[in-house]
Amino acid sequence: MTRVIHNVDVSVVIAAWNSADFIKTAIFSALNQVDINVEVIVVDDLSTDNTISVVEAINDTRITLIKNKSNTGPGGARNLGFDAANGTWIAVLDSDDEMLPDRLSKLLSLKGEATDIILDNFYVRNNKGDILTPYYSKNELPLGPFSLQYLINTNLIFSKVKSTGYLKPLFKSSFVKKHSIRYWPEVRVGEDYYFLASCLAKSATTEVVPYIGYIYNVRGGSISSVLSLQHIQTLLSSDGKFNQMYNLDTFSIDAQVTRNKNLLRAYKYLEIVGLLKDRKLLKALIYSILFPKSSFLLHLPILKRLNLFRRGYNG
Numbered sequence: 001m002t003r004v005i006h007n008v009d010v011s012v013v014i015a016a017w018n019s020a021d022f023i024k025t026a027i028f029s030a031l032n033q034v035d036i037n038v039e040v041i042v043v044d045d046l047s048t049d050n051t052i053s054v055v056e057a058i059n060d061t062r063i064t065l066i067k068n069k070s071n072t073g074p075g076g077a078r079n080l081g082f083d084a085a086n087g088t089w090i091a092v093l094d095s096d097d098e099m100l101p102d103r104l105s106k107l108l109s110l111k112g113e114a115t116d117i118i119l120d121n122f123y124v125r126n127n128k129g130d131i132l133t134p135y136y137s138k139n140e141l142p143l144g145p146f147s148l149q150y151l152i153n154t155n156l157i158f159s160k161v162k163s164t165g166y167l168k169p170l171f172k173s174s175f176v177k178k179h180s181i182r183y184w185p186e187v188r189v190g191e192d193y194y195f196l197a198s199c200l201a202k203s204a205t206t207e208v209v210p211y212i213g214y215i216y217n218v219r220g221g222s223i224s225s226v227l228s229l230q231h232i233q234t235l236l237s238s239d240g241k242f243n244q245m246y247n248l249d250t251f252s253i254d255a256q257v258t259r260n261k262n263l264l265r266a267y268k269y270l271e272i273v274g275l276l277k278d279r280k281l282l283k284a285l286i287y288s289i290l291f292p293k294s295s296f297l298l299h300l301p302i303l304k305r306l307n308l309f310r311r312g313y314n315g
Contacts, residue, residue, distance in 0.1 A: 005062070009037045010089045010104045010170070013081030015074045017045040019095035020054045022219070029098035029215075030091075031060055035105040041084050042095075043068060043077040075183030075191035082176065082183075090171045092192070096217050097168075103213025107170050110209040117199055117206040118170040119146055122214035134212050136162060143208050148200035148248070152255035155193055157227070157266040158297055165193040168214050175204055187238050189231045194238055201246035229274070232267045239263070268294035 012030040016023055023042070030040045042055050043066045055065050066080050082090060091104060107118045121141055124132045140154075140162050154164040175181075179202040183195050200206060243256060268291040275284035288295035 005039050005064075005086045007037055008039045008085075008087040009108070010039075010091050011081075011085035011087030011173070012038055012040045012091045012093050012104075013078055013085065014040065014042045014093050014095050015045060015077035015081065016042055016047065016051050016055075016095040017071070017074075017077075018047045018049045018051060020047070020049045020051045022096045022217075023051060023054060024058065025098050026093055026095050027055070027058060027063065029101075030093060031062060032101050033099070033104045034101050036108070038062065038104065039064065039086060041066065041081045043081045045073070045077040046071040072185045073188040073191070075187055075195075076185035078183050078191075078195075079185070082173075085173055088173055090173050090176065092168050092171075094168075094216075096219055098215045098217065100213040100215065103211075104170070106211050106213060107209060110211060112205070112207060114205050115207055116172045116175040116204040117146075117196070119167050119206065119208045120214060121208075121212045122166070122168065122216050123212060124216045124218060126218050131215065135166070135216065136164075141167075141208055143210055146200075146206040146208050147251075148197060149251040149255045151193070151197055151200060152252060152259050155190075156259060156262040157232070158269070159262070165190060165196075166216070167192075167196070169196060169206075171199070175199070175202075184238065184241075187234060190235055190238070194242060197242060198246070201242070201248060201252075227266075227270070229267060229270050232263055232270065236260070236263050236267070265291070265294050265297070269297040272298070 010033070014023070014026055014030070027040055027042065030038060039062050041064045044052050044055070045068045052065065052067065055063065064084060066084060068077055068080060078092065089104075089108070093099065103120070107120060111118050119141075121134045121136050124135050126132065141164065151164055154161050176199070179199070181195060181198050181202065183191050187194055239256065239260060248256065268287065272284050272287045272291070272295055275281075275287060
């Protein structure tokens with residue numbers, strides 16, 4: 001059951017599934033934000049462990065727990081959280097990540113007057129507990145305005161370009177509600193990408209600020225995901241849906257054409273890999289000849305081409 005909480009600056013939405021072992025760290029990092037009024041909305045996505053009891057044991061009236069009646073994936077769970085949000089701004093926090101205590105107040109103090117979405121770089125902490133250097137260099141995530149074209153150009157598969165789909169934006173609630181922006185529950189790999197892309201397609205004023213306050217925790221049992229043909233099929237279908245929903249500018253259309261070619265190349269590559277695994281060598285050879293750009297990817301290191309960063313590819 002949700003309730004209305006007044007005078008909330010930021011609603012922190014945490015989608016949780018079997019997160020009992022680490023969700024307390026995420027929740028307390030949100031509750032301990034300084035110089036700002038927050039609420040924490042945890043949406044349990046039909047966990048099979050004791051995630052619910054762990055959350056219910058935290059005695060803080062700023063926490064709202066929503067129990068999903070079915071497993072709808074991170075996108076569907078976040079939709080429930082966004083619907084229940086009372087804050088002027090909404091932050092997305094993964095259940096196994098955390099924030100530095102001044103992140104939210106700092107982001108709000110650095111934003112422009114007309115900003116709809118605030119972006120910041122993040123730290124990566126490995127499973128040994130070390131905080132590494134910032135994930136993006138200044139060239140990979142330039143400060144200032146952030147465009148849809150740049151988002152699309154930095155979300156390619158099997159590319160040296162780091163995906164900006166990993167970013168955890170701070171969204172102005174009124175903008176999201178005005179334009180009815182929703183996560184697409186059918187997309188379980190890349191859901192954050194399409195949500196941010198939808199906001200940008202609706203001309204959200206978006207900026208990258210000079211601060212790093214999000215900590216991306218790498219965990220041994222929950223991180224890696226192997227890209228499959230089904231994943232790419234979903235991305236291709238979702239890109240088609242996105243293109244039909246929005247009237248894109250010329251630069252974004254050009255970026256979409258490049259991304260489509262990239263997804264198709266990756267799809268054919270995975271088909272070739274599957275044929276090789278099934279020892280259908282002749283057919284694999286034919287595909288390699290027909291799709292040379294896809295077969296070229298066979299030269300990439302195995303881990304680099306098959307294993308994606310934690311929780312899978314983000315768009």
